[in-house]
Amino acid sequence: MPQIPRKLLFGLGLAGLIMESVVSLPACAAxxxxxxxxxxxxxxxxxxxxxxxxxxxxxxxxxxxxxxxxxxxxxxxxxxxxxxxxxxxxxxxxxxxxxxxxxxxxxxxxxxxxxxxxxxxxxxx
Structure with a gap:
């Protein structure tokens, strides 16, 4: 099984976190x-x-x-x-x-x- 480089894994996790906060922000505002x-x-x-x-x-x-x-x-x-x-x-x-x-x-x-x-x-x- 190929190893995923740590930087790539960190970058994908960070991108997911940013997208989640942007999408859920309007729902929290109301x-x-x-x-x-x-x-x-x-x-x-x-x-x-x-x-x-x-x-x-x-x-x-x-x-x-x-x-x-x-x-x-x-x-x-x-x-x-x-x-x-x-x-x-x-x-x-x-x-x-x-x-x-x-x-x-x-x-x-x-x-x-x-x-x-x-x-x-x-x-x-």
Whole structure:
């Protein structure tokens, strides 16, 4: 089995590390968004909370969102919907900011999706 020169091996490793950091940098720049389904007796919607918003929620889960909503009485969140990207792929994207009002018949649950979830753009308030 031929020996790979150390300089070549080091150069390939360094190139791989540089490429990985360049590719993953944009993904780290945007806040990750967690999706939740909010269900009432009338309808259900999908909402998204950024990691920064979710950090303010006790437990950082659906139960924490429900507790926060009951404690505050209402909260503003981004409603998400499925749409097609320019390339034709389906994605979960923020639709518009909405207000949730606490109700006795409200349920919040995690919303797993196989689709790409776009980050919240606060400039579109």
């Amino acid at each position: 806040d990750k968004v967690s999706l939740f389904k909010v269900i009432t007796t009338k309808d259900e919607i999908v909402i998204g909370l950024s990691d920064a918003d979710l950090a303010q929620v006790d437990g950082q889960n659906a139960g924490g969102i429900a507790k926060m909503l009951v404690a505050k009485g209402s909260m503003s969140v981004w409603q998400y919907a499925v749409h097609k990207s320019a390339s034709g792929d389906l994605e979960q994207a923020p639709l518009h900011k909405i207000g949730l009002i606490a109700s006795d018949s409200l349920r919040v649950e995690p919303y797993p999706t196989p689709l790409k979830v776009l980050p919240i753009d606060e400039s579109k308030k």
